[in-house]
């Protein structure tokens with residue numbers, strides 16, 4: 598069956614009023630321009646530093662487009678509206694750049710509070726956390742490199758493992774599967790080790806812990822292979838959030854600077870091929886694993902749907918999920934959910950000031966050079982025209 602349902606803008610934007618759609622149109626129009634995003638980034642940061650009253654403006658525009666609220670409880674209205682349309686919500690407490698032990702403890706507390714708000718609620722089958730929110734980046738790096746740790750670092754690493762276990766155990770108690778976000782390749786070995794140990798410990802009878810695999814890395818297909826083999830041998834269910842990867846510039850720069858081979862695929866086309874190969878591999882092993890495809894790439898999503906159809910795997914198979922970020926690619930999420938697929942939106946929330954780095958990244962990702970704002974604009978215009986023609 599031909600997959601052509603992504604063009605249905607009536608379904609895609611049914612949660613948005615015409616006013617909200619017009620706002621989204623102008624937002625995507627503005628962030629198309631790289632220089633405006635650059636200028637906005639500097640101006641907003643300066644205004645926030647000077648404590649100028651710009652939070653209201655940010656909230657009414659970019660914040661409302663990409664975030665659900667300033668707190669997990671305050672996000673529940675958005676969550677319920679999505680839930681009514683069979684779209685699950687993954688609330689992501691968005692703080693970045695923590696460096697102190699007190700900061701990591703605070704972050705653990707906030708993440709646990711976020712998970713608790715989502716407890717035993719079918720709208721929240723998944724929760725998420727970012728490993729460097731609970732431990733120092735440099736510590737993850739040293740552990741990844743197999744470097745000898747000082748006494749202090751050893752106890753700091755024990756604290757990271759304790760925080761990690763606390764998140765896993767609470768998530769399971771509250772019936773939430775837990776995503777472990779993937780980060781830079783030079784700290785990922787330590788994260789992978791934690792994730793694999795947790796899957797072995799907690800995923801024996803059912804899926805609770807879900808690791809993330811970035812397919813822009815050329816070694817990750819082999820990694821998926823070994824992970825599934827391990828799962829089969831040691832008797833645990835392998836949960837994978839499959840993504841392309843978010844740190845492309847950092848990865849390339851570091852490998853050039855430190856003169857080691859770039860860990861990423863040589864081109865976007867090679868990444869796309871690797872990603873689709875990863876999807877096909879997991880679908881071939883669906884009795885041992887769950888695939889959560891975190892992507893806005895329409896072609897990859899279509900390829901997966903066609904694969905499921907060819908293999909006669911039902912659209913709502915419990916081991917196959919699709920995920921997009923809140924505020925982006927609603928034409929994919931809403932039409933997928935309407936067609937019966939399992940869909941979740943990643944929804945960041947937090948005080949305006951604290952989610953600014955996240956919002957800036959979303960804006961940068963959507964510039965005309967890097968991103969897909971032209972596709973968003975095309976679909977929003979189409980829907981606005983459709984609504985207008987109905988009024989007349």
Ligand SMILES: Cc1cc2nc3c(=O)[nH]c(=O)nc-3n(C[C@H](O)[C@H](O)[C@H](O)COP(=O)(O)OP(=O)(O)OC[C@H]3O[C@@H](n4cnc5c(N)ncnc54)[C@H](O)[C@@H]3O)c2cc1C
Pocket residue numbers: 777778779780809811813840841842843844845861862863864865866868890891892893894920921922943
């Ligand atoms: C629900 C969800 C969860 C996510 N979780 C994580 C996470 O835990 N960790 C993480 O790192 N990212 C995560 N991401 C972000 C993700 O990795 C991508 O950066 C983002 O989704 C864009 O990729 P895409 O598949 O949507 O599609 P596209 O827009 O088609 O692909 C863009 C991606 O292709 C790759 N790429 C672009 N140019 C090149 C090139 N020249 N050479 C090689 N590769 C190239 C890069 O990975 C780039 O991000 C998540 C995304 C979603 C939707």
